[in-house]
Amino acid sequence: MITKTRRITAGVAAVAATAGIGFACAGAAHAGTMPVTRPGEPTVAMTITNHTNKPEYLVGATAGQGGQWVNAPQRVLYPGASETVTAVAPFANSLTVDAQYRIGLFGPTANYEIENMKHNTNTAMSGIWGPRAQNYWMNNSISSRYPTVNVGFDQW
Numbered sequence: 001m002i003t004k005t006r007r008i009t010a011g012v013a014a015v016a017a018t019a020g021i022g023f024a025c026a027g028a029a030h031a032g033t034m035p036v037t038r039p040g041e042p043t044v045a046m047t048i049t050n051h052t053n054k055p056e057y058l059v060g061a062t063a064g065q066g067g068q069w070v071n072a073p074q075r076v077l078y079p080g081a082s083e084t085v086t087a088v089a090p091f092a093n094s095l096t097v098d099a100q101y102r103i104g105l106f107g108p109t110a111n112y113e114i115e116n117m118k119h120n121t122n123t124a125m126s127g128i129w130g131p132r133a134q135n136y137w138m139n140n141s142i143s144s145r146y147p148t149v150n151v152g153f154d155q156w
Helices: 002-026
Strands: 043-050 056-062 068-071 082-088 094-103 109-117 120-122 127-129 138-144 148-155
Touching: 043 094, 043 109, 082 094, 109 138, 109 148
Parallel strands: 043 148
Antiparallel strands: 043 082, 056 094, 068 082, 094 109, 109 120, 109 127, 138 148
């Protein structure tokens, strides 16, 4: 009886430890750690966090001309959730990554976009538009630049 209880307890502890490691690594994707075809090719790691009380529904996404998804955007980004979208552009000199989400079923569209170019890394095309767009706002922070761009978006 005691042996059975210990086995169950050990099993639960192992599952909890594995889950904890998985959650700790969820945000660990980094543009500098992705697979590249040649040194210096553009990579993007874009972390999006939904701080609203509504799910965001994917309406469109692109890894740009010559880009390839490593981790494509999720179909639904639930309230309080984060995702890290990653892409590479083999044999290219730039990479533009874009993900568009509708906030709620009938709300505005949030556009998360990063341009990764040698002399200009920017989020100029990011923003929120559509019905009730004034009820939401977006912040972004670029933490590294060309060729390995890391950007975080917080949507409130």
